[in-house]
Amino acid sequence: MTTEHRSRNALGKPSRLRATLQHALHSLTFALTGFLLTQALSAQVTFDQLVNSAKTPQNWLTYSGDYAGRRFSALDQVNAGNVRSLAAKWVYQTGATGKLETTPLVVDGILYATAQDDRAFALDARTGRPIWMFQHPLPADIRPCCGHVNRGLAILGDKVFFGTLDAHVIALDSKTGNVIWDIVAAEYQKGYSFTVAPLAVKDLIILGVSGGEYGVRGFIDADANSGARKWRFYTVPGPGETGNDTWEGDSWKVGGAPAWNTGTYDPVTNQIFWPTGNPAPSNRGAARAGDNLYSNSLLALNADSGKLNWYFQFTRHDEHDWDATQIPVMIDSGSKHLIAQANRNGFFYVLDRADGKLISANPYGKQTWSDSKDAAGRPVASKDASPTLAGHTVCPGALGTTNFMAPAYDPQTSLFYVTARDQCDIFSTAPQPYQAGHAFYGSAYFPSEEAEPYRGFLKAIDPTTGQIRWSFEHTSPTWSGVLSTAGGLVFTGDAEGNFVALDAASGKPLWHFQMGGAVYSAPIAFAVDGKEFLAIAAGSAIYAFGLP
Amino acid sequence: MRIPATTRRVSYPLAALLCASTILCPGQTNPLSRDPKAAKAGEYEFRINCALCHGLGARGGGRGPDLTRAQKKHTHNDAEMFQVISNGIPGTVMPANGTNGQGVGMTDEEIWQIITYIRSQEVKVPAQPVGDAARGKNLFYGDANCSLCHMVEGKGGRVGPDLTGVGGSRTREAIIDSVRNPSRRLAWGLSEATKEFPQEYETVTVVTADGKEIKGVTLNEDNFSLQIMDASENLYLLEKDKMRSFQKTRESFMPRYDTGLLSDKDLDDIVAFLSSARAK
Numbered sequence: 112m113t114t115e116h117r118s119r120n121a122l123g124k125p126s127r128l129r130a131t132l133q134h135a136l137h138s139l140t141f142a143l144t145g146f147l148l149t150q151a152l153s154a155q156v157t158f159d160q161l162v163n164s165a166k167t168p169q170n171w172l173t174y175s176g177d178y179a180g181r182r183f184s185a186l187d188q189v190n191a192g193n194v195r196s197l198a199a200k201w202v203y204q205t206g207a208t209g210k211l212e213t214t215p216l217v218v219d220g221i222l223y224a225t226a227q228d229d230r231a232f233a234l235d236a237r238t239g240r241p242i243w244m245f246q247h248p249l250p251a252d253i254r255p256c257c258g259h260v261n262r263g264l265a266i267l268g269d270k271v272f273f274g275t276l277d278a279h280v281i282a283l284d285s286k287t288g289n290v291i292w293d294i295v296a297a298e299y300q301k302g303y304s305f306t307v308a309p310l311a312v313k314d315l316i317i318l319g320v321s322g323g324e325y326g327v328r329g330f331i332d333a334d335a336n337s338g339a340r341k342w343r344f345y346t347v348p349g350p351g352e353t354g355n356d357t358w359e360g361d362s363w364k365v366g367g368a369p370a371w372n373t374g375t376y377d378p379v380t381n382q383i384f385w386p387t388g389n390p391a392p393s394n395r396g397a398a399r400a401g402d403n404l405y406s407n408s409l410l411a412l413n414a415d416s417g418k419l420n421w422y423f424q425f426t427r428h429d430e431h432d433w434d435a436t437q438i439p440v441m442i443d444s445g446s447k448h449l450i451a452q453a454n455r456n457g458f459f460y461v462l463d464r465a466d467g468k469l470i471s472a473n474p475y476g477k478q479t480w481s482d483s484k485d486a487a488g489r490p491v492a493s494k495d496a497s498p499t500l501a502g503h504t505v506c507p508g509a510l511g512t513t514n515f516m517a518p519a520y521d522p523q524t525s526l527f528y529v530t531a532r533d534q535c536d537i538f539s540t541a542p543q544p545y546q547a548g549h550a551f552y553g554s555a556y557f558p559s560e561e562a563e564p565y566r567g568f569l570k571a572i573d574p575t576t577g578q579i580r581w582s583f584e585h586t587s588p589t590w591s592g593v594l595s596t597a598g599g600l601v602f603t604g605d606a607e608g609n610f611v612a613l614d615a616a617s618g619k620p621l622w623h624f625q626m627g628g629a630v631y632s633a634p635i636a637f638a639v640d641g642k643e644f645l646a647i648a649a650g651s652a653i654y655a656f657g658l659p
Numbered sequence: 660m661r662i663p664a665t666t667r668r669v670s671y672p673l674a675a676l677l678c679a680s681t682i683l684c685p686g687q688t689n690p691l692s693r694d695p696k697a698a699k700a701g702e703y704e705f706r707i708n709c710a711l712c713h714g715l716g717a718r719g720g721g722r723g724p725d726l727t728r729a730q731k732k733h734t735h736n737d738a739e740m741f742q743v744i745s746n747g748i749p750g751t752v753m754p755a756n757g758t759n760g761q762g763v764g765m766t767d768e769e770i771w772q773i774i775t776y777i778r779s780q781e782v783k784v785p786a787q788p789v790g791d792a793a794r795g796k797n798l799f800y801g802d803a804n805c806s807l808c809h810m811v812e813g814k815g816g817r818v819g820p821d822l823t824g825v826g827g828s829r830t831r832e833a834i835i836d837s838v839r840n841p842s843r844r845l846a847w848g849l850s851e852a853t854k855e856f857p858q859e860y861e862t863v864t865v866v867t868a869d870g871k872e873i874k875g876v877t878l879n880e881d882n883f884s885l886q887i888m889d890a891s892e893n894l895y896l897l898e899k900d901k902m903r904s905f906q907k908t909r910e911s912f913m914p915r916y917d918t919g920l921l922s923d924k925d926l927d928d929i930v931a932f933l934s935s936a937r938a939k
Contacts, residue, residue: 209758252766258758502715539715543703549769552707564909586881607881623883 156218156266158313162378168597169638171217173373174263174308175517176594176635179441180375182519183595184636188643189658190598194612194622196659200644201239203653205230207259210590210631211648214263214308214517216271217637222646223266223285224653225308227259229275231283237639239655243288247275254302254548256324262373262515263308265316267336272316274305280318280334292338296320301547302327308373312383312414315341319370319385323434326365326391326551331374331410333417342417346370346387346405354404362399365545367391368406372436372515375450377464382420383412384441384450384464388434394498394509395540395553396430403428407435409452411467421467425489426456430497431480431538432509440520440527442574451574453518453529455511456480458490459577473577475570476512477533480505498538498554508536517592517633519601524615526580527572528601532588534565569593569603571618581618592633594645602645604630610647610654626654687738691771692778701776704769712752717780719830722752729781732827737774744770751828788931789831790924795932798925805929808913817892818876819860819913826934834930838921841911862912863887865895866903876912 156172164170164177168185176182189197205211207226215224222236230246253276264273270282270291277299282291297303302325309318315333323329329346347366348354355363367390374385390399390406407426412419425435433456441464442449450464457478461470469488481490496505510532518529543553567588571580591604601615606629612622628650635646645656691697705717712723719725724732733748734740744765747755757764765773799805800815808819815822825834836843841860858878865873865887875889885897885905890912899905916926 253764255757255764258764539706541703541706546700548766549700550704550707550765552703554706605882609881609883611882620882625881625883 155269156311158267158311161267161311168636169217170219171215171635171637172266173216173310174214174265175373175375175438175440178312178376178378179520180373180438181440181522181595182438182517182593182633182635183521183597185597186636186638186643187597187599188638189596189600189636189645191600191614191621193658194598194600197612197622197624197645197656198659199624200655200657202655203234203239203241205232205651205653207651209259211651211653212260212262212306212515212590212631213648213653214592214633215635215646215648215653216264216266217635217646218266218285220639221285222637222653223264223271224648225261225263225273226651227261229259229261229273231264231271231273231281231288233285233288234653236637236644236655239653243286245283245288245290247277247279247281247293249275249277250299253277253299253304254322254325255304255306256302256321256550260306261308262306265309265311265318267311267314267316270336272309272311274307274309274318276304276306278303278305278320280305280309280316280332280338282316282336282338294334294338294340296332297327297330301325302549302551305371307371310373310376310383312376315414317374317383317385317414319346319372319374319387321369321371323367323369323371323388323391323393324550324552325548326367326545327369328364328366329368329370329387329406331370331385331412331417333414344410344412344417344419346408346410348404357401357404359398359400362403365391365551366399366403366406367393368403368408369434370436371434372438375439375441376414377441377448380465381414382464383410383414384439385410385412386434386436386439386452388436389429389432392543392545392551392553393432394430394538395543396428396497397540397542399428401428407433407456409435409439409450409462409467411464423460423462423467423469425452425454425458425460427492430540431456431505433507433511434514436515437513438517440518442520442527444525444575449574451520451527453513453527453531453572455507455514456490457507457512459527459529459572459574461574461577471577475529475572475577475579476531476568477506477535478512479535480507498540500539500541502537502539504535504537506535507532508534509538510534510536514590516590519593519595520574521595521601521615523597523599524571524595525573525575526595526615527574528593528595528603528615529570529572530589530591530593530603531568531570532565533568534588567606569601569613569618571601571615583613583618583620589630591630591647594634594636596636602634602636602647604632604634604647604649606630608649610634610645610649610656624654624656626650626652628652687741689737689741689771689774691768691775692737694775695779697772697775698779699776700769701772701774701779704765704773705776708765709773717777719833724828725830726777727780727782732824737771737778740774740777741767741770744773788934790927790929790931792928792931792935795925795928795930798929799932803916803921803925803929811933818888818890820858822933826930831930831934834933835926838916838926838929841913841915842909860912862908862910864904864906864908865897866905867897868901868903870903877907 205226222234232244233242278297302322319331331344333341346368369388390403408424459475480496482493516530567585569583589605594602626649632648717726806815808816810821875887878886
């Protein structure tokens with residue numbers, strides 16, 4: 112994957128011959144998949160398949176579609192020339208209400224997904240007909256911070272894996288939904304929960320915890336396929352560990368730094384890149400003086416041991432709830448091996464993924480918190496950016512320039528696509544004692560009365576320069592992620608319920624479909640019987656689209 | 660004091676089922692009533708969960724009513740307030756506990772703390788009403804021309820928001836401000852979680868494919884279609900790619916009523932009328 116990526120960039124755009132060959136290869140793969148479907152389904156996914164996911168574009172094997180976090184599909188049957196005839200193929204009503212943030216996985220014609228009430232299900236990906244459904248019973252007193260949420264699952268071998276709002280990790284048989292194992296990772300009563308889609312690496316199921324609003328001590332767990340814990344990395348170092356002195360007194364004990372979004376993996380260096388969230392209490396820095404490591408950071412961990420190779424902290428001593436939990440996307444540019452993140456604090460960061468050294472940081476939305484950079488080029492907070500008792504306006508607001516919405520990187524256009532929001536908030540702060548299991552914000556925030564209306568965009572960023580190549584404005588800010596495809600298209604959803612296809616090079620909208628519910632998820636592409644599908648969750652349902 | 664989980668989810672539906680009559684059933688009582696510690700804890704919870712709309716100190720914001728008033732529109736006692744906080748108020752932007760996308764889901768204990776806090780902030784003697792409601796009603800339906808666009812209790816125009824009950828859901832200051840500076844609060848918008856109809860009553864001007872100009876307010880809009888109403892209350896359902904032009908301003912369709920157009924005394928009377936016409 113990495114090699115192909117590099118040669119492609121060296122050549123500029125892929126040659127016509129190369130494209131034709133790729134096309135032929137895809138057609139062959141489709142034909143083979145079709146054959147398999149009428150025979151029998153193995154429903155097995157190996158680590159090798161996950162590493163080489165680009166070779167099977169008919170499948171969508173991980174949360175971001177590949178280990179690099181690109182959310183790019185090599186399928187091109189649906190393309191800029193024919194997308195106008197894209198039509199709904201099926202709709203699956205989950206029955207769950209609230210925010211459906213799930214990214215489905217697709218393996219050999221079977222689609223696996225979750226819903227926010229901690230159900231998981233498998234569908235016939237051609238028709239949307241259910242094969243099985245499992246729902247984990249949740250206690251009444253769970254403590255999800257921001258509504259009931261689940262972003263999806265991981266698949267490895269003959270099992271699918273997901274985390275629950277009461278901090279369980281569950282392995283289900285992928286053919287039946289039967290529970291193979293169910294382990295408790297932490298005490299939900301203290302505010303620990305899982306909303307993240309796990310990542311399968313080698314024999315490990317990796318996932319990070321939620322609960323930054325409850326003063327948890329954040330961690331990233333690696334559980335073996337068998338259910339045995341292999342390692343745990345605490346995102347807040349304990350006494351005697353490097354970084355513990357970046358916390359005032361005992362504040363590290365309730366330091367937060369959750370790890371609630373899915374990381375990425377570099378098979379070449381065997382490193383996991385996992386982002387972390389806000390220090391707790393989120394909007395009050397008093398009593399936790401220091402940088403508060405490793406909150407709001409990108410961690411490079413050895414996949415086998417969970418040992419920290421390097422870290423990069425985006426926002427030091429954060430007081431604005433700017434979790435750095437956005438997907439870190441691996442990008443290869445010539446001989447450079449980079450990792451890029453569109454951060455919630457309004458800056459687009461590019462790092463060297465060998466050592467975490469900062470290469471560039473450029474604003475990609477409205478920001479007022481930083482007016483200078485340190486010697487390393489890292490944006491630093493201005494003196495008056497901190498929240499006050501009476502309240503004080505800062506941009507971006509608490510929701511950030513972006514948030515959990517999955518971005519996409521398209522190796523054909525070499526552009527990074529991300530959902531962005533321009534909104535400023537009045538940040539207020541007040542002292543608050545910690546009480547286990549109770550919300551721990553130390554604050555409130557409000558929309559600014561005098562502020563401009565909130566604006567939402569899909570932005571295409573050139574990662575080599577940080578420049579915005581194009582920007583498409585939504586009617587209002589959306590929580591949808593982005594998918595790019597080899598068909599020269601970018602897909603996204605909006606708050607008004609539209610599923611939209613845009614030209615990847617220009618940002619011009621080419622097609623849309625009104626799904627009748629706001630989008631909080633990110634699209635995927637897959638193929639069955641040689642036919643390409645696009646799928647996305649909206650409202651309470653999963654929608655699949657294809658050509659007539 | 661923690662309320663055992665088992666009693667929580669069972670008690671309210673069961674109580675509602677058994678207690679058809681409020682005389683026979685005293686209703687749910689607040690176990691933390693008048694507890695100053697609970698009120699303090701409730702203040703933290705209030706800041707996180709409620710202040711976004713109801714303002715710091717519960718004194719009301721642009722969206723939520725002033726909760727320091729002893730008389731509430733939707734609740735008469737702690738038990739009803741508990742239900743409203745838990746389940747929201749259908750048809751309003753008041754969301755159910757944990758669904759506003761901002762704060763966290765609260766436990767029953769935390770909800771009681773908030774109620775205790777709100778009670779501690781209530782002003783027992785309501786401010787003397789300013790203005791003459793009867794005269795305000797005449798102005799509303801007469802010389803001030805409010806009813807050309809606004810309805811109260813089923814009577815009046817359709818272009819602006821229905822003002823029935825607005826006296827209970829907005830502070831006096833917020834009402835006065837929206838009359839004097841109607842364009843100022845357009846910027847408030849609504850957070851997505853509570854947004855069904857993004858009506859801000861901003862002025863839109865559309866020129867259709869056949870050259871017809873329509874000026875009105877947006878009822879709804881997405882990137883591809885538009886639903887508007889003009890001053891004569893005609894509905895137009897339009898597709899954006901078929902319009903010749905489309906302009907949206909951040910100016911309210913409502914004219915700015917300065918003191919030359921409406922004196923302070925007249926406005927006080929109209930606000931008094933709107934406050935008297937609270938939903939029963």
